[in-house]
Amino acid sequence: MPSDAIRAALVERLRISSAIADKDVREIEALPISVRQFPAETAVVRDGERATNCCLIADGFCARSKTIASGKRQILSLHIPGEIPDLMSLFLHVMDHDLSTLTPATLGFIKHDDLQKLHRRNPDLAEMFWRDTLIDAAMFREWIVNVGQRPAPARLAHVMIELRERLRLIGRVDGDSFEMPLTQEQVGETLGITSVHVNRVIKQVRQDGIVEFNRGRVTVLDERKFQELADFDVRYLHQSPTL
């Protein structure tokens, strides 16, 4: 994938969450980006490492996670094309968590130096990246509530709907279905339950005629029941900059 297409993915997403001016688009288009391919389940930046680049997802799915002493991994967030999952490393240089691919992925790397300079000469773009980071924090708050308080079926449904609403912004929802290319093991690490239990929960919601999860794809069977189960309020994603 050419790096132009990668920049386009970023611009496209920023355009939706924060009205972006043409001159700012040109600034982003001028950023040097080096592109690399990664296999599935590969660390991009590890906990404790000093980051010198930010990583823009061009294609594929990534996750941020932390691993505890026993070896168990908690997935903290899922990331889709057009996002910069480690934007925080621009100011917090030493990583406090891992960033890994979930699927094979194409990633673009932007030097901290270049992003810093961009921030300094263009406050509008700096504000946009700041806004992005605040939304990231809002998603973490919702994630804590989800994993800490909701019953497992609601937890699953909530993560699914959040992913769907984010995929919708980049035009990757196809009618009543969308990609969620995670194994049941990875879903378990996302929800804080075992993969065996993930399987039971998936079976349950399928039998209840709510949602189907098959080979990395979610298909909604009953939108009303799905929303009700998930207890989902789209507000925390702050998708519309004007409201």
Next chain:
DNA sequence: TCATTAACTGAGG
């Protein structure tokens, strides 16, 4: 390798 299911266990309401 990943998904599925059963059987058993225990916590907690």
Next chain:
DNA sequence: CCTCAGTTAATGA
């Protein structure tokens, strides 16, 4: 007694 969820193990795709 019921629901939820972890463990273990067997089996299938």
